[in-house]
Amino acid sequence: MKRPWKRALIWSGSAAAVVLLAAGGMVWFLYHSAAKTASEMYEDIPVKPVYVSKDPLVTKKPETAIQMKNAEPFNVLVLGVDQREHDSGRSDTMIVVTVNPAKKSMLMFNIPRDSRTEIVGHGTVDKINHAYAFGGVKMAIDTVENFIDYPIDYYVKVNMEGFARLIDMVGGVEVDNPFAFDYDGVHFEQGHLALNGTNALLYSRMRYDDPKGDLGRNTRQRDILQEVMKHALSLSSITHINALLGELGDSVKTNVTFDEMKTFVKDYRPSIGKVDTVEIQGTGQIIDKIWYYNVSDQERLRIHDMIKDHLQTGS
Numbered sequence: 001m002k003r004p005w006k007r008a009l010i011w012s013g014s015a016a017a018v019v020l021l022a023a024g025g026m027v028w029f030l031y032h033s034a035a036k037t038a039s040e041m042y043e044d045i046p047v048k049p050v051y052v053s054k055d056p057l058v059t060k061k062p063e064t065a066i067q068m069k070n071a072e073p074f075n076v077l078v079l080g081v082d083q084r085e086h087d088s089g090r091s092d093t094m095i096v097v098t099v100n101p102a103k104k105s106m107l108m109f110n111i112p113r114d115s116r117t118e119i120v121g122h123g124t125v126d127k128i129n130h131a132y133a134f135g136g137v138k139m140a141i142d143t144v145e146n147f148i149d150y151p152i153d154y155y156v157k158v159n160m161e162g163f164a165r166l167i168d169m170v171g172g173v174e175v176d177n178p179f180a181f182d183y184d185g186v187h188f189e190q191g192h193l194a195l196n197g198t199n200a201l202l203y204s205r206m207r208y209d210d211p212k213g214d215l216g217r218n219t220r221q222r223d224i225l226q227e228v229m230k231h232a233l234s235l236s237s238i239t240h241i242n243a244l245l246g247e248l249g250d251s252v253k254t255n256v257t258f259d260e261m262k263t264f265v266k267d268y269r270p271s272i273g274k275v276d277t278v279e280i281q282g283t284g285q286i287i288d289k290i291w292y293y294n295v296s297d298q299e300r301l302r303i304h305d306m307i308k309d310h311l312q313t314g315s
Contacts, residue, residue, distance in 0.1 A: 038258035043157075045138045045255060051151040058150065058308055068263040071271075073100035073311045074153040077144055078225070079132060080160050091132035091140055092160060092205075093221055096148065098310050101271035107310040108225070109278045109303065110218035111144065116285075116292035120146050127292065137253075147295075149304045154256050162251020164197035167224070170231035172196050175223050181209050200224050214293065215279060222277050229275065278306060 068074070080093030094111040113129035120142040122134045131143035141152050167173055173195050180190040183206040186199055195203055204224045210216030256264075280303060282295040 035258050038261055041252050041254055042257060043137075043253040043255065045141065045155070048138060048142065051142075051145040053149050053151065053304075055149060055304065055308065068260050068267070071101050071267055073098065073102065073313060075099070075150070075307065075311065076154045076156055077141055077152045079137065079140060079155065079157045080163065080221075081132065081157055082160055091129045094129060094140070094144065095221070095225060096144070096152075096307070098307055099268065099272070100310055100313075101268050102313050103310065104271050104273040105310070106229075106272060106275045107278065107306065108222055108275055109280060110221060111147065112214050112218060112280060112282065112293045112295075114214060114291065114293040115147070115280070115282065115295050116287070117143065117147050117295075119143055148300065148307060150307050154254065156252060156254045156256070159251040160201060163228075164201045165251070167195075167197035167200045167228060170228060173200050173224055173227035173231075175200075175203065175220070175227065177203075179211075181206060183209070213284075218279065226275050226277070276310075278303070 075096060075098040078093070078095040078097060079091045080095075082092045092113065094113065096109055096111065098107045100106075111128055113127065115128040116125060117128050118124075119126050119128075119131050119134060119139065121139050122131070128143060128147060132140040135142075137155055137157060141155055145152055175193050175195065177188055177190055177193050181188055183202050186202050188199075188203055193203075204221045205217070206220075207214050207217035212219070280295055281299050282293045285292055285294050
């Protein structure tokens with residue numbers, strides 16, 4: 001006959017084993033659920049030649065993807081797309097983010113949507129945000145690469161309504177609003193604001209009542225994205241990350257693989273200490289009754305040099 005303490009020991013050991021098995025099963029389920037969601041988000045772009053910069057100091061990238069396992073620096077084009085029924089939509093937002101773990105920082109800048117430039121592959125000169133409407137992600141990337149004279153490594157396309165849900169998932173965002181304004185029936189007070197997803201999206205969209213116009217709008221978009229990245233980078237629980245991927249599943253397309261996502265979370269995320277922002281300068285001009293934002297060659301070179309300097313592996 002087993003003594004009571006032995007029965008208790010056997011029971012506690014069995015219970016612990018069951019808990020461990022259950023926990024392991026939950027981790028397995030969450031991991032594979034996240035992998036499934038990430039695979040649904042994955043969308044490579046059609047094969048295209050690697051962009052070769054006119055700058056001889058920018059090393060031509062190989063045909064294969066960069067090696068995240070070696071903690072190489074990289075850049076991402078973020079496309080915020082307003083998708084309409086029976087319409088490919090337009091890239092309402094175009095943001096380039098460069099990531100360099102060696103410098104423990106990211107560099108982020110908007111490309112003003114009305115920037116006048118060559119639409120690569122379409123044979124026209126137009127507003128840069130029209131590139132996506134004309135030729136999808138590939139034409140948008142080709143056009144941005146030509147605009148900044150730098151190859152793009154990855155892209156992330158986000159449906160703006162899905163972005164609002166993401167903001168709610170990370171607990172909302174906080175911003176410092178420089179002036180009071182009303183937009184789409186919502187009043188935004190001057191000063192520090194805590195915004196949910198719906199209001200954050202409205203806050204980032206207003207531009208006609210902003211003294212700086214589209215540049216002011218760009219600043220608000222960067223502020224919102226910075227807040228979202230700050231919250232997302234702080235997530236450590238596989239449950240939270242899986243929930244985040246689940247919420248993004250139907251709203252995001254990207255050519256970042258699940259393995260690369262895992263590498264970023266494990267190896268890159270702990271190294272990122274700050275996010276620097278820059279604003280592209282230009283002047284407004286009406287051509288053939290259409291308003292454009294003209295960015296000079298000198299300004300484009302300045303932005304190109306900032307990207308190049310930030311992505312250098314040296315300190």
